[in-house]
Amino acid sequence: MLVAVVGAGIMGASLTLHLAANKMTVLLFDGASPGSGASGLSFASLSFLAAATPNFMQFSSEALNYHMDLARPIGLADSIRATGSLRWSTDPTQNKKLLRAANMAEGLGRTVEYLSRNDALKLEPNLNIAGAPDVIVRVPEEGWLDSVRFTKRVIDAAIATGLAHSVSEKCTRIEPLKQGAVVWTNRTCYLVDMVVLACGIGINSLLEDLACAPLVNEVPDELTRIPYFGPPIEHVVFANHIHFRANGPSLIVGNAGDPTSFCDSGLVIKSARENVGLVRRELKKPSFGESITARRGSRPTPKDGCPIVGRLPGQERIFVAVTHAGITLAPYVALLLTTEIAGDGSCDVLDPFRPERFTQPKGRNRTPRLQ
Known part of the structure; x- marks a missing residue:
């Protein structure tokens, strides 16, 4: 065939x-x-907590598990960074959505941790976690991929x-x-x-x-790369309306209108400088370089x-x-x-x-x- x-x-x-x-x-x-x-162009996170329904979350978690099964035989296990994710929102509505998603994941047998701000800072000392949210959700199985x-x-x-x-x-x-x-x-x-x-x-x-x-709908997207010289960031961070992760000597930054949903067709693409400001707010010692770059493109988004x-x-x-x-x-x-x-x-x-x-x-x- x-x-x-x-x-x-x-x-x-x-x-x-x-x-x-x-x-x-x-x-x-x-x-x-x-x-x-x-x-x-993708932020390239490996995630299942963003799924909106139990069936989709179960499917996504099984997909995440399968990545390593595929990667090992072809020598790509080192492309998968299962560093875990940290998620929080200081907006009450978004925080409720996040906690509902975390509860859904627990119901499917996935590991979810609920951390205080101090507990999260022990894991990521350079985070500031602005706004002191009630709880930080950690999903140890999530991470990112060199796509x-x-x-x-x-x-x-x-x-x-x-x-x-x-x-x-x-x-x-x-x-x-x-x-x-x-x-x-x-x-x-x-x-x-x-x-x-x-x-x-x-x-x-x-x-x-x-x-x-x-x-599909064609939704605009932006990915910002910031030279970063501060203490290491291990987790994929979903903080309010921004998400970021480390990649070598850089931070990769994307917009996140809602960290518990896959997409928002009304997402407003912020400039690279605005993204830098949002990330800076969440770090104690930003230590950024000047050569900030941004890539803009589109992503396919089913209705x-x-x-x-x-x-x-x-x-x-x-x-x-x-x-x-x-x-x-x-x-x-x-x-x-x-x-x-x-x-x-x-x-x-x-x-x-x-x-x-x-x-x-x-x-x-x-x-x-x-x-």
């Missing part, structure tokens, strides 16, 4: 490896370098099987056939048996050509915040795999979706995330043709 995977972010890379491991030949399409899109390195290495491992091939061409259109599909690129076309769309925000334009409604995974309605041989929380979920989604593509039956775990839950075809599909 020849499978086309569209998109070389962490989702497409994970799918390519799992499909190749199941003895399928894979063509991985992307006109840009691996991990250069939303995966490279670009992870993505590239997963693709290398897939290619090493001899069954996966990276195609440096941009997919422009998918044309369904009765016994397969045609993948059109900016250079040529390819006849394949199956297609998996894992191209994040690029998925909407391909769906439009298939006469399907859009699946209900949950993954969209499975066969596209009305298309027997076209699958989709898209989610906002791809850093945490991608390898596990790839494992489960590969089971379905390989023909071993439907995976019940994916049932809450099927595209048909809110996607209906806009009209009849165009008549298949070759040009």
Whole structure:
């Protein structure tokens, strides 16, 4: 079986490896370098506490566990930093949401710690924890990932099987056939048996050509890198409306409108200088350098915040795999979706995330043709 995977972010890379491991030949399409899109812009936290429902939290926690199972055999265990997370909010409404999420996690058997400000400062002496919140939630199993390195290495491992091939061409259109599909690129076309769309925000334009409604919203995002010379920060910190973590001699900073939800479509992107000010407020000794850099881009955000995974309605041989929380979920989604593509039956775990839950075809599909 020849499978086309569209998109070389962490989702497409994970799918390519799992499909190749199941003895399928894979063509991985992307006109840009691996991990250069939303995966490279991501804050890259490995998290399950942000899930809004028990089912999604359980799914996310299982996905987090699977990361290490995938990473060890391909020499990437050192890319996963299970340093734990610290979360707090001085806003009463947001604090209640955080505590509800923590309680939900405990109900699923996950380890959650409730710390006083002093207890948290023993773990992270350079934190200031401005505003003296009532409680700080620590999740020791969470952490972060070197997403670009992870993505590239997963693709290398897939290619090493001899069954996966990276195609440096941009997919422009998918044309369904009765016994397969045609993948059109900016250079040529390819006849394949199956297609998996894992191209994040690029998925909407391909769906439009298939006469399907859009699946994701394109939400602006910003990632700020600050040279940092203060005492080490070990945890991933979610503090009020900012989150940050260490990465070598830098702090990586992102906005967080609500640390207990995946996304906020009304999120206002702050400038890099404003982000620096928010982080400075949470540290005792900021010790920042001057060469602050910011990257702005977009992230794919499904309308209900949950993954969209499975066969596209009305298309027997076209699958989709898209989610906002791809850093945490991608390898596990790839494992489960590969089971379905390989023909071993439907995976019940994916049932809450099927595209048909809110996607209906806009009209009849165009008549298949070759040009």
